[in-house]
Amino acid sequence: MTLLEEPIRELGRRLREREISAVELAEEALARAKELDPTLGAFLRVTPELALEAAAVADLRLQEDPAGAPILCGIPVAYKDVVCTEGVETTAGSQILRGFVPPYSATVVDRLSALGVVPLGKLNCDEFAMGSSNENSAYQLTRNPWDPERVAGGSSGGSAVAVAARLACVTLGSDTGGSIRLPASFSGVVGVKPTYGRVSRYGLIAFASSLDQIGPLAKTVEDAALVLTAIAGQDPRDSTSVVAPVDGFLGELRAGVKGLRLGIPKEYLEVGLDPGVRAVFEQSIRMLEGLGAVTQEVSLPTTEYALSAYYVIAPAEVSSNLARMDGVRFGPGFAGATTLKEAYEQARHEGFGEEVRRRVTLGTYALSSGYYDAYYLRAQKVRTLVAQDFDLAFAQVDAIISPTAPTAAFRLGERTADPLAMYATDVLTLPANLAGISGISVPAGFAAGLPVGLQVLGPYLGESTCFRVAQSLETEARIWDRLPPLAVAPA
């Protein structure tokens, strides 16, 4: 058994009681990465020196003031490669950012560093977080630890796999349309998509600015709540971040679900759910009802339009956000180009992968004069309707539950030839991004040996309720500590 199987509270106790040191913990994490990651492909780069240095500092802190040291002190973490880390190459999984070493760190990294976490490195993801399977990374494939022939889910695939395979205690990912919740479901870990504005986006390489949120992936709901508590809160460097209390995440964690009203959106059951997924979902409903929750059907009628709206708004923002990747300062350059236009075309064609180019093209089109009203403006109207659907639903229920995805992890290559099929993977997760509300995916069971997550959606700033429901299910389902086959080092 590895130390990395322990939840943060238990590790914290052992660190404080000097049973283990932060350096030992870091060394074990680094050793596991070295041994297991060549198969899994979760890390794009491991930073052993930084990890050991931070661990040594954490040990000093734990030694000097065991009671006063933050709970995350000495805990090994890793960041999705869209999160800027000062002095450590940050590529967003793209060729065009190969060699980009940010001179600054994201606010979330600063906050966690201040608490004494141990940074293990940067995690693989779909290029600029665009994808649902991690197959769009320019660098490597990330495999599902439950079945190496299946995808990890995306775009925070590396973040999910690193936790599932116990390479890191917790990781950060980013969720624009389901990019935390989906891989969390596919890999059997907890993934939180906070309310828009809950966590600072400063230092997050933007995919779609109005949809992106950074959130934690963890083994347990409590670990996720601990990390979200640490990274949430208003940031003067992000004008879209909000001022709101964060004490409820942990404070109400074990308040149970007795009397909670849980809505089941009928439209979410009409998206072609895999029978195994449906069975796990029905089992989750029974568990939660058994704990005293009251379930009822709700309706989110604009669900069928949400996907289309999302694939106008997100690419529109992408086309603008990625314009700075013009070959002048990033990317392989444009040797041989004879005009400025040619230089841009060359740099961007060579620097971006196919899916990124597709979305940039879609977005550019949607914003062009003559098409703006028909696409972008109309999509924004749909977005408003999607948010109103949720408002109406949350007037009747405290939280909404559904499967996180229609299926469990699919096979590598299964959807790469069909972008629309790939996009449909996010059909149950992306409405929450359009509405800006909170959501969690928590391991709920298995279908044919593959993990299946339950998605809990809460209202705006309603994370506490999501955590309560997820914690109740985690306690009842008792599967969080089940190890995937690829998390076990060959003897």
Place this chain on the structure above:
Amino acid sequence: MSTIAPSPWEAVIGLEVHAQLLTRSKMFCSCRADYLGLPPNSNTCPVCLGLPGSLPVINEAGIRLTLRTALALNCEIPQFTKFDRKNYFYPDLPKGYQISQYDLPLSLGGWLDFEVGGRSVRAGITRVHLEEDTGTLHHAGEIHNSTFSLVDLNRAGVPLMEIVGEPDLRSPAEARAYLATLRQVLIYIGVNDGNMEEGSLRCDANISLRPVGAEALGVKVEIKNMNSFRSVLRALEYELTRQREVLDEGGRLSQETRGWSELEQRTVSQRSKEEAQEYRYFPEPDLPPLVISRAQVEEVRAGLPELPAARRARFQSQYRLADEQALLLTARPGDSQYFEEVVALGVTPQLAANWQLGDLQGLCNTANLPVEKCRVGPAPLADLLKMIEGHEVTANVAKEVLAQAFETGEDPAELVRSQGLGQVSDTGEIAVMVDQALAQNAKAASDYQAGNDRALGALVGAVMKMSQGRANADIVNQLLHTRLPRPGG
């Protein structure tokens, strides 16, 4: 004999003026807004470099100065405003988009009154909005044959206000006067330094021709690259002639953007309508929309200083100055402030105006200094002028002392005292000199008595020369008249 037929064409001109705001920091980060003279790319941070992951934060001072301008230009301030992204690729634009304002600008619908050829004209202001400046490019040689270009992002993100004027101007002279008046207002309210050469104030123009009396507008040409009042005037005059010639010959103009070539003194086509940029504006998702409260607007309005036109009118009524003098003394805030300080120290306004606009302005022009920066401050000048009023020094001596003080920074009144240049008003002392002058200029004396008025001037001059300019001219005249009585005089 031939007469020139009146042109059947009327010019329709509108100006778009860009003004860098005098804030301390840039529009969306905390780098300095004053970037001139700094080593390339040293005045930058992740935000204005447009590094991946960085986010803009609004500089409230930029909003305030834009509101100030909008109110000075009689604009309406809507309650709701937002920033948008203007997307285009260029190496001086680090993010690949400029944060600007599109359909909901900070202000709309104002006007500017100005004078041209003694006539008062009112031109509409379409809008005043806020955006960020770009970086600058340094080409190796001329742009068309340079082998590389260097990008400097020190300027990127400096707050840039755009003042869009209605096409209400009817001649290049009107355009020039509009721009000069606008510049004066911007300097008065402290939002911009008015420096066109260094590009902190820039002007683009739209110009078209239409038959006199017609309503519909002709084909519009946009002119860029004018970096002085002179070039604005010249470029518009050139363009007016060019368009008139095309139309007179029955030709057709095309909608395009033309650049003013200072070197060749002509406009050159840069971009046709077909090549026009597609900016793909959309709301900036990184910045929440702004709600401007009425209280905020009123606070900014209350903080507006007196504007040039109002000050000019006040100078005429309060100080009884001629229009021309009032105009000159209110040209810049520094001029009027200097003047009012001198007057506040007890100097007659007319005397203060004469000296500031006369001798002192002359010295300043030669030294290329604004009056408030010269070495003779309002207090020393006031002391000197009060000595004139008190007959303690003659105007001639005062002129020389002022010039000396201007050079050395010494106190002019002190110079008068230390060098014994005080006016001589002792009648006995002057009488001795008068008698001596009469003795030495007997012919002039008899000429005067014979009726030649000009001869008296020679006698006064002789006395002044003897006294080194210090003799009280009134007493000299009085004594001469007593000594040389004229029959019937």
